[in-house]
Amino acid sequence: MARVIVDVMLKPEILDAQGQAIARALPRLGFTGVASVRQGKRFEVEIDGPADDAALAEVRKMAETLLANTVIEDFTLRVE
Amino acid sequence: MSSAPHIDSVSRAAETPDERQPYAELGMKTDEYVRVKHILGRRPTSCELAIYSVMWSEHCSYKSSKVHLRQFGTKAPESDALLVGMGENAGVVDVGDGWAVTFKIESHNHPSYVEPYQGAATGVGGIVRDIMSMGARPVAVMDSLRFGPADAPDTRRVLPGVVAGIGGYGNSLGLPNIGGEVVFDESYLGNPLVNALCLGVLRKDQIKLATAPGPGNKVVLFGNRTGPDGIGGASVLASATFDEESQAKRPSVQVGDPFTEKVLIECCLELFAADVVVGIQDLGAAGVSCATTELAAKGTGGMDVRLDLVPLRDETLRPEEILMSESQERMMAVVTPEDVDRFMEICAKWDMPATVIGEVTDTGRLRMTWHGELIVDIPPGTAADEGPVYDRPYSRPLDQDELQRRDPAGLPRPDDLRAELLRLLGSPNLASKEWVTAQYDRYVRGNTVLATPADAGLLRIDEVMPGAEPSTRGVAISTDGNGRYTRLDPYAGAQLALAEAYRNVAAVGARPLAVTNCLNFGSPEDPEVMWQFAEAVRGLADACQTLGVPVTGGNVSFYNQTGSTAILPTPVVGVLGVIDDVTNRVRPGFTEEGATVLLLGETREEFGGSEWAHVAHGHLGGLPPAVDLAAERRLAELMAAAAAEGLLLASHDLSDGGLAIALAESCLTGRYGCRVTLPADPFVTLFSESTARMLVAVKPGAESRFAELAAGIAVTELGRTGGDALVIEDLFEISITELRETHTSTLPAIFD
Numbered sequence: 083m084a085r086v087i088v089d090v091m092l093k094p095e096i097l098d099a100q101g102q103a104i105a106r107a108l109p110r111l112g113f114t115g116v117a118s119v120r121q122g123k124r125f126e127v128e129i130d131g132p133a134d135d136a137a138l139a140e141v142r143k144m145a146e147t148l149l150a151n152t153v154i155e156d157f158t159l160r161v162e
Numbered sequence: 163m164s165s166a167p168h169i170d171s172v173s174r175a176a177e178t179p180d181e182r183q184p185y186a187e188l189g190m191k192t193d194e195y196v197r198v199k200h201i202l203g204r205r206p207t208s209c210e211l212a213i214y215s216v217m218w219s220e221h222c223s224y225k226s227s228k229v230h231l232r233q234f235g236t237k238a239p240e241s242d243a244l245l246v247g248m249g250e251n252a253g254v255v256d257v258g259d260g261w262a263v264t265f266k267i268e269s270h271n272h273p274s275y276v277e278p279y280q281g282a283a284t285g286v287g288g289i290v291r292d293i294m295s296m297g298a299r300p301v302a303v304m305d306s307l308r309f310g311p312a313d314a315p316d317t318r319r320v321l322p323g324v325v326a327g328i329g330g331y332g333n334s335l336g337l338p339n340i341g342g343e344v345v346f347d348e349s350y351l352g353n354p355l356v357n358a359l360c361l362g363v364l365r366k367d368q369i370k371l372a373t374a375p376g377p378g379n380k381v382v383l384f385g386n387r388t389g390p391d392g393i394g395g396a397s398v399l400a401s402a403t404f405d406e407e408s409q410a411k412r413p414s415v416q417v418g419d420p421f422t423e424k425v426l427i428e429c430c431l432e433l434f435a436a437d438v439v440v441g442i443q444d445l446g447a448a449g450v451s452c453a454t455t456e457l458a459a460k461g462t463g464g465m466d467v468r469l470d471l472v473p474l475r476d477e478t479l480r481p482e483e484i485l486m487s488e489s490q491e492r493m494m495a496v497v498t499p500e501d502v503d504r505f506m507e508i509c510a511k512w513d514m515p516a517t518v519i520g521e522v523t524d525t526g527r528l529r530m531t532w533h534g535e536l537i538v539d540i541p542p543g544t545a546a547d548e549g550p551v552y553d554r555p556y557s558r559p560l561d562q563d564e565l566q567r568r569d570p571a572g573l574p575r576p577d578d579l580r581a582e583l584l585r586l587l588g589s590p591n592l593a594s595k596e597w598v599t600a601q602y603d604r605y606v607r608g609n610t611v612l613a614t615p616a617d618a619g620l621l622r623i624d625e626v627m628p629g630a631e632p633s634t635r636g637v638a639i640s641t642d643g644n645g646r647y648t649r650l651d652p653y654a655g656a657q658l659a660l661a662e663a664y665r666n667v668a669a670v671g672a673r674p675l676a677v678t679n680c681l682n683f684g685s686p687e688d689p690e691v692m693w694q695f696a697e698a699v700r701g702l703a704d705a706c707q708t709l710g711v712p713v714t715g716g717n718v719s720f721y722n723q724t725g726s727t728a729i730l731p732t733p734v735v736g737v738l739g740v741i742d743d744v745t746n747r748v749r750p751g752f753t754e755e756g757a758t759v760l761l762l763g764e765t766r767e768e769f770g771g772s773e774w775a776h777v778a779h780g781h782l783g784g785l786p787p788a789v790d791l792a793a794e795r796r797l798a799e800l801m802a803a804a805a806a807e808g809l810l811l812a813s814h815d816l817s818d819g820g821l822a823i824a825l826a827e828s829c830l831t832g833r834y835g836c837r838v839t840l841p842a843d844p845f846v847t848l849f850s851e852s853t854a855r856m857l858v859a860v861k862p863g864a865e866s867r868f869a870e871l872a873a874g875i876a877v878t879e880l881g882r883t884g885g886d887a888l889v890i891e892d893l894f895e896i897s898i899t900e901l902r903e904t905h906t907s908t909l910p911a912i913f914d
Binding site: 092095151153154 | 417
């Protein structure tokens with residue numbers, strides 16, 4: 083068993099409405115000094131076998147196909 | 163902020179007259195570029211080139227369509243109802259009791275193919291801002307959608323995204339989606355059509371216009387900050403003029419934020435109510451370029467803008483990119499100096515960033531500076547109104563005659579009419595669109611009287627606004643289009659789209675008043691496509707004149723093609739009507755027993771472009787059904803009169819699939835079936851698509867009065883409502899349960 087983490091973020095130039103809403107809310111709650119916030123998604127994919135190259139390639143394909151919308155999002159993989 | 167050394171200022175442009183500029187990469191023709199140089203008496207700066215290239219694009223300048231669209235003006239019928247006609251953000255129609263409505267339909271086809279969710283969502287956002295900029299409160303939306311075959315893999319990518327995007331944006335705004343269309347055809351596979359309509363309500367003395375009069379008045383940009391959205395083209399500009407660092411790839415996808423737009427709506431309405439807005443324009447395609455040039459051109463004629471004051475989401479944006487950015491949820495207002503403080507207070511209350519970026523002048527020049535350097539100095543009219551105009555060559559397609567000779571009369575007809583009816587009822591184009599419309603909020607705001615699957619959406623007019631009086635009035639709206647009819651005969655096809663929308667509005671008992679249109683075609687550089695376009699516009703303008711309903715505005719979308727294969731020519735027509743008392747509206751569906759079922763209008767053997775020929779034989783040929791506008795008009799007058807007197811239990815227009823589908827749908831939307839006898843050849847009576855026909859159920863006791871009103875119209879008594887099945891005497895019967903199962907299972911089976 084291995085766990086692969088897929089982090090999905092909007093591409094930097096794409097408007098992140100939720101991140102902006104959070105950034106606007108923080109000062110209202112007394113948190114100061116925050117310049118900006120960007121929000122993303124984290125997936126934890128448990129795979130049956132070891133996280134070898136073949137398994138990672140498969141998870142990468144999952145990310146491209148379903149987990150991320152590659153038109154507007156980037157993703158990164160890492161093994162935990 | 164770095165910049166000054168690399169800025170292509172007006173003085174630098176004068177000093178470097180021969181510098182190569184990437185006009186071709188921005189889609190500009192050489193003669194257009196030469197014309198810009200001639201207008202300015204020097205080469206344009208890169209910012210000026212950005213402005214001219216977007217403002218003279220097909221999308222903004224209508225350069226290929228203008229010569230034809232003029233007919234909507236020259237052939238416009240006299241109308242007391244029209245308060246604002248074409249040329250503004252949207253047309254405005256007087257509906258009585260001091261109320262006016264504004265409505266418009268616009269395409270967002272290409273963005274919806276690239277990123278279906280965001281493309282469709284920002285399509286809704288854009289049309290809603292057009293309506294806001296007239297001074298109105300947006301009160302409803304509607305979408306006319308066309309996709310490739312329902313079972314094609316790419317349709318399964320595009321359709322769910324588009325529908326979710328429309329729902330996600332529209333529902334978040336709290337706007338009911340009250341109608342529209344979903345059509346499938348092979349020709350839209352690589353180029354879906356996403357046409358979004360919005361309807362707004364305002365007091366008729368509160369109309370706002372896109373104009374910037376009064377030297378000294380301030381220009382305020384408010385709403386979202388500007389980011390690198392939808393400016394793929396501008397990176398070409400930056401890379402040709404600047405260093406590596408500015409060559410970062412910019413996205414062509416715009417992302418919408420409906421919650422910001424909702425706040426922007428409320429903010430604008432408070433600004434209008436406080437009377438602190440002289441002129442207003444939404445920022446859509448071409449963003450700041452379009453808003454500044456159009457406002458200045460329609461006002462006193464000049465404007466000074468400090469472009470470095472535009473609030474940015476991304477501080478690395480270059481001035482060229484700011485000019486071309488299509489960031490969503492932004493508006494530009496012209497405000498007198500005395501009102502600026504009040505304006506800013508209201509924006510602050512709504513947490514809406516607002517910045518004075520310039521001032522109206524009487525210099526006749528649009529001047530922009532970037533940290534003190536003059537980077538734009540142009541006569542605004544030359545960008546906004548005096549763009550190139552092309553009278554492109556057009557010619558009747560070589561295969562048109564052959565197509566029209568391919569008569570559907572020879573197609574084998576079915577023996578089993580029961581099975582044929584069910585086959586059509588379950589085919590993707592005629593099947594229930596509940597899978598789509600259930601994702602939209604139809605009743606939010608509480609003013610929806612009728613929505614899908616009614617023939618037309620109907621809204622009660624009931625808004626809290628300064629000077630408002632209570633009213634019983636309602637507005638009905640319907641959009642229709644038929645690409646197959648238009649392919650067979652573009653002149654007639656556009657008229658048939660209008661006739662159907664007009665008939666749908668009449669079906670609920672409303673009087674049709676005005677028209678908007680979204681003309682979706684292939685490339686205007688293809689003479690055969692241009693012929694389709696020219697014929698369709700001519701047909702629509704003629705029909706509007708005959709029916710007495712003026713075109714109030716709309717949109718042209720060209721270059722809808724996959725490779726060099728164009729989509730079916732698809733003019734989508736929206737008709738708006740008024741009913742004096744919404745309680746008199748006529749519902750779809752047989753909701754009571756014992757009503758007399760009548761077929762109004764004449765049925766001929768007309769199968770060219772029909773849904774039957776399409777579903778049963780994949781056939782497209784012959785001529786579309788004959789257009790009879792005089793009959794449409796009489797039918798609409800009859801429906802309005804009968805509705806006002808409360809004679810009708812139900813009504814449904816006959817269109818795709820003919821009487822068979824109208825009967826089945828009437829059984830499905832009501833609780834009861836019906837028992838009918840067909841007057842003539844059963845196949846033709848059931849499936850022909852002859853126009854100017856309506857199915858009505860007359861209330862018991864009202865038959866003779868209805869017959870009086872219907873003098874001059876062919877009326878065929880078919881039978882009575884009642885029972886739990888559609889019974890066609892001597893032929894077949896189908897239970898409502900079976901009809902429903904067939905009608906509702908198609909789309910879920912494909913998309914769930």
